[in-house]
Structure formats: C-alpha cells, structure tokens
Amino acid sequence: MVNLPGNRGSCWVDGAGPTGYSLLEGSIHAETVVVGGGIVGLTTALRLREAGRSVILVEGLQIGGQVTGGSTAKITTQHALIYRQLIDRCGLATARSYAEANSAGAAQIKDWIREYAIDCDLERKAAYSYATSANGREDIVAEAEAARQVGFEARVLDRAPLPFETTGALCFADQAQFNPAKYLVGLARAVADRGGRVFERSRAILVDEASRWRVVTAGGTVHAEHVVVATNITVKSPVGMANRTQPRCHTALAFRVDDPRVIDGMFIGIDDPTHSIRTGRDGTGPLLVVLGPKFDTGQDGNVAARFVALEDWARNNLPVGDVAWRWCNEDYDTTDRIPYVGEPDPEKAPGFHIATGFNAWGISNGTAAGIMIADAILGLASPWRNLYDPTRPYPKEFHKNGDSQSIVRSTDDIGPGEGGVIVRGDHKTAVWRDGDGTLHAVSASCTHKGCTVTWNNADCTWDCPCHGSIFAADGSVIHGPARKPLAPAEL
Ligand SMILES: Cc1cc2nc3c(=O)[nH]c(=O)nc-3n(C[C@H](O)[C@H](O)[C@H](O)COP(=O)(O)OP(=O)(O)OC[C@H]3O[C@@H](n4cnc5c(N)ncnc54)[C@H](O)[C@@H]3O)c2cc1C
Numbered sequence: 001m002v003n004l005p006g007n008r009g010s011c012w013v014d015g016a017g018p019t020g021y022s023l024l025e026g027s028i029h030a031e032t033v034v035v036g037g038g039i040v041g042l043t044t045a046l047r048l049r050e051a052g053r054s055v056i057l058v059e060g061l062q063i064g065g066q067v068t069g070g071s072t073a074k075i076t077t078q079h080a081l082i083y084r085q086l087i088d089r090c091g092l093a094t095a096r097s098y099a100e101a102n103s104a105g106a107a108q109i110k111d112w113i114r115e116y117a118i119d120c121d122l123e124r125k126a127a128y129s130y131a132t133s134a135n136g137r138e139d140i141v142a143e144a145e146a147a148r149q150v151g152f153e154a155r156v157l158d159r160a161p162l163p164f165e166t167t168g169a170l171c172f173a174d175q176a177q178f179n180p181a182k183y184l185v186g187l188a189r190a191v192a193d194r195g196g197r198v199f200e201r202s203r204a205i206l207v208d209e210a211s212r213w214r215v216v217t218a219g220g221t222v223h224a225e226h227v228v229v230a231t232n233i234t235v236k237s238p239v240g241m242a243n244r245t246q247p248r249c250h251t252a253l254a255f256r257v258d259d260p261r262v263i264d265g266m267f268i269g270i271d272d273p274t275h276s277i278r279t280g281r282d283g284t285g286p287l288l289v290v291l292g293p294k295f296d297t298g299q300d301g302n303v304a305a306r307f308v309a310l311e312d313w314a315r316n317n318l319p320v321g322d323v324a325w326r327w328c329n330e331d332y333d334t335t336d337r338i339p340y341v342g343e344p345d346p347e348k349a350p351g352f353h354i355a356t357g358f359n360a361w362g363i364s365n366g367t368a369a370g371i372m373i374a375d376a377i378l379g380l381a382s383p384w385r386n387l388y389d390p391t392r393p394y395p396k397e398f399h400k401n402g403d404s405q406s407i408v409r410s411t412d413d414i415g416p417g418e419g420g421v422i423v424r425g426d427h428k429t430a431v432w433r434d435g436d437g438t439l440h441a442v443s444a445s446c447t448h449k450g451c452t453v454t455w456n457n458a459d460c461t462w463d464c465p466c467h468g469s470i471f472a473a474d475g476s477v478i479h480g481p482a483r484k485p486l487a488p489a490e491l
C-alpha cells in the first residue's frame with residue numbers, strides 16, 4: 001500500500017458544502033438539456049435562464065467536484081506562454097480573438113460573483129509566468145511582446161517574487177483566483193433560483209436523436225430541442241473529439257502554511273519540470289497549493305512517485321508545512337492549444353453543442369464557451385465561432401493511445417491497496433486488493449473503446465491510457481468519455 005500524506009481530494013471541494021439536487025426521474029422536456037455541471041455547463045445554463053429560456057441540467061456526480069473543482073482556479077488571461085505561439089502559428093487575428101474570449105470569460109465570472117453574491121473566496125492577484133533558465137527568460141520577453149500585440153499590459157521582471165532563484169517573469173496585474181467548487185455551487189443555485197432544473201447523480205448513459213434530442217439516465221429521460229454536451233471530454237459528439245485531444249493529468253498538493261501572505265500572486269513555471277503555485281484556504285486555514293508537471297493519463301504506472309517528487313520540490317523551494325490535501329486532476333490538450341466549442345455538424349445534427357479541449361485553461365475559456373453556446377441557442381452571433389471551430393483540421397498524429405502500465409502475472413503480485421491487470425487469453429481482468437487483503441475484480445477493458453486500464457496507485461482508480469476515462473476501484477465511472485462502468489468480472 002502506498003501511504004501518501006494528506007486527505008485524498010481537492011481542497012476546494014471540502015468547503016463547497018452539500019448541494020442536494022435530486023436524481024432525474026421520469027420523462028421531462030425543456031428547450032435545452034445541458035449534460036454536465038462543470039463551469040461550461042453551468043455557465044450555459046445560467047445564461048439561458050437569464051434570457052428566460054427553459055433549461056434542464058443533468059450532472060453525473062455532484063456539482064463542483066470534477067475538473068473545475070480540482071483546478072488551481074486562476075482567473076487569468078495569462079496562460080503561461082501562449083500568445084507568441086498563437087500569433088506565429090494561427091495569426092494575429094486568432095490570437096486577438098483568444099485574448100478577447102478569455103477576457104470576456106474572466107469578466108463574466110467576476111460579474112456573476114458580484115451579482116449573485118457567490119461566496120467563493122475571490123481575490124485579486126497578479127499572474128506570473130516565471131523562468132528558471134536563460135532561454136526561458138528570452139521566451140518571457142518574446143511572450144510579453146506578443147501579449148502587448150493582442151492588447152494586454154505585460155511587464156517583464158528580472159525575477160519572480162518567489163523565495164527561489166528565477167531568471168525572469170512575465171507579470172499580468174489585476175488577475176484573480178477563487179474557490180472553483182464554491183463558485184459552481186453558487187452558479188447552480190442561481191440557475192435553480194431562476195427556475196432552471198438541476199439534477200445530480202444522473203449520468204447520461206445515452207444521448208441520441210428522438211423528436212429532436214434525448215438524454216437518458218438510469219432514472220429518466222429529457223427531451224429537448226438543444227443538447228449541450230459539457231462533460232469536459234465529450235461523451236457523445238456528431239464529430240469525434242477523442243482523437244483530436246490528448247488527456248493529461250497533474251498531481252496537486254495543498255500544504256498548510258502559517259501566514260496566508262507567504263506567497264503573493266499566482267505562478268506558473270515555463271521551464272521543465274514546470275510547477276504551478278497559488279495560495280488558498282480550506283475550513284481549517286490558509287493553504288499553499290502546488291501542482292506538478294502534466295503527464296499522459298493512464299500512461300504512468302507509478303503516480304504516487306510523482307506526489308513524492310512534488311512534495312520534495314515544494315519542501316526544497318517553498319515555506320510549506322504539513323500536506324493537507326492531495327489529488328490528481330485531468331484536462332484535455334489540443335494541438336493548437338485552442339478549445340473545440342460549438343455545433344460540430346449544424347446541418348446533420350442541428351442543436352447539438354459541445355465544448356472540450358481546454359488545455360488546463362478552462363476557467364476563462366470554459367466560461368467563454370458557455371457564453372458562446374448559450375448565445376448560439378439564443379440565435380445571437382458570436383465573435384469566437386471561428387476561433388473555437390470544433391471541426392477545424394488537426395494533425396492525426398497528435399493523439400496517442402497508450403498501453404496499460406499495470407500488467408502482472410498473478411494476484412500474488414498485487415499487494416494490499418494495489419491494483420494489477422491479469423491477462424488470460426482474450427480476458428483482461430483488473431484486480432484490486434483492499435487494505436484487508438480481499439480481492440475485487442472488474443473487467444480491465446475500458447467501456448469507451450476497449451483499451452486496457454492502468455492502476456493509479458495514488459488515487460486508487462483505474463485510468464484509461466487512450467482517452468482518459470477514469471473509473472473508481474469498483475469500476476464505476478468518475479470521468480468520461482466512458483458512460484458505463486467497467487463490467488463485473490470473476491477471478
Ligand atoms: C490540474 C489542473 C489545473 C487547472 N488550473 C486551471 C487554472 O488555474 N485556470 C484555468 O483557467 N483553468 C485551469 N484548469 C482547466 C479547467 O479547470 C478546466 O478546463 C475546466 O474546469 C473544465 O470545465 P468543464 O466544465 O469542461 O469540466 P468539469 O468541471 O469536469 O465538468 C464536467 C461535468 O460533466 C459531468 N459529466 C461527465 N460525464 C457525464 C455524463 N455522462 N452525464 C452527466 N454528467 C457528466 C462531470 O461529472 C462533471 O461534473 C486546470 C485543469 C487542471 C487539470
């Protein structure tokens with residue numbers, strides 16, 4: 001058994017409080033059904049309710065707990081180094097459009113927090129991308145020029161205000177950070193208070209055409225003229241998104257600190273291995289949140305070692321106390337670092353909207369996505385339609401499937417708290433031994449497209465190395481694109 005310090009789970013979810021929305025039951029209708037209660041789905045739903053349109057939102061788990069609730073929740077238009085790359089590869093107009101969409105997304109979040117009095121620890125902070133190498137400093141200078149070209153005020157500093165050596169930093173003043181889980185809980189309350197219907201623990205197991213669109217859960221069905229698949233990675237789309245994106249995970253640790261002013265600002269390193277740093281708080285007190293470098297989901301057989309390395313790095317570089325929280329979080333990268341949002345096939349599948357591929361910058365991008373989708377449903381033109389075009393060309397070699405990293409010969413090779421995959425002919429069985437020594441078996445074939453899962457020895461989950469589905473040790477779905485649990489299996 002790998003014993004890592006800290007409570008398992010995101011530090012933000014702890015303080016977000018219970019939500020208590022009911023399960024979907026029976027057959028109901030609305031103009032729009034939103035699948036997924038993260039930042040994209042709730043932004044779409046609230047904007048539609050503000051326009052007086054009927055909305056039903058179905059969430060597979062609980063509001064606030066998934067990718068948004070596990071992020072570092074920096075509300076910023078500074079997305080590490082991006083504007084130089086966007087200008088060089090996609091042109092100045094696209095880079096400006098990206099800047100405008102994210103500025104609008106960030107502004108909308110702050111407006112709603114004020115308007116709906118959402119208590120989510122919003123704090124104004126500067127954002128810094130920092131370098132630790134000479135080349136990194138040159139990149140910072142180039143990024144500052146690019147940021148100015150798209151309309152931002154960007155300053156280059158000789159060093160970042162951090163307690164370790166840096167060779168320079170790019171500073172955007174007047175950005176913000178918040179508790180993302182509390183924000184989502186507040187958005188859901190605003191949707192419900194305005195007459196929208198929100199359902200939890202209601203996973204969409206089928207999304208298909210019937211009259212117009214139909215979303216089916218274990219307990220009920222929603223019929224609607226528009227369906228918005230806001231499930232982080234699409235669980236269904238008229239144009240496949242799984243091969244246009246690459247699932248990437250990060251490890252996150254929240255440390256106790258004595259003084260909340262120990263670090264002032266939000267930081268992201270641009271040299272390898274990169275780290276992301278911000279302050280925050282849970283119900284007990286102030287925290288320092290530190291993230292490690294990304295890795296392909298399900299393609300690392302020892303995620304626990306990443307936590308050990310991250311803790312070592314933090315202890316060597318930052319004034320941290322005990323580990324209070326630890327978690328993994330996953331988002332999807334795209335080849336050009338721009339998300340895919342919109343109606344993938346308006347002719348054959350009108351009213352089918354998707355949003356995915358946020359490249360770990362989906363707080364502002366995800367809000368812009370929700371605004372754009374809602375506006376499309378309201379019949380309003382969006383200036384970001386071309387930017388986020390979900391059918392734009394992409395290089396086929398971008399997406400890489402992986403193999404299970406957990407193949408073992410027999411259950412004797414599986415220690416308490418560990419998991420392994422046993423292959424017998426065509427049968428692959430995922431076996432987990434609990435702390436008492438009892439073995440639990442499920443099929444190791446992912447219910448999305450059949451790849452063989454890997455045991456995540458830090459989160460105790462089965463992670464798919466192809467498109468990033470994550471299953472609990474008992475096989476139930478935590479994260480899509482899978483919609484169904486791993487099948488039961490016998491040893
Ligand atoms: C480690 C990390 C740090 C990050 N930090 C930042 C940051 O500082 N700033 C920033 O801008 N971005 C950040 N991001 C990115 C950002 O958090 C995400 O891009 C964004 O939150 C994605 O929102 P979402 O609505 O797509 O996903 P989610 O929040 O995951 O919402 C999707 C919802 O859909 C539900 N769902 C899935 N399948 C079904 C189904 N079949 N039926 C019903 N419901 C379903 C899920 O349960 C979930 O609640 C970070 C990402 C990571 C991984």
Ligand code: FES
Pocket residue numbers: 242446447448449450451464465466467468469480481482
């Ligand atoms: S997520 Fe696609 S095969 Fe597992």
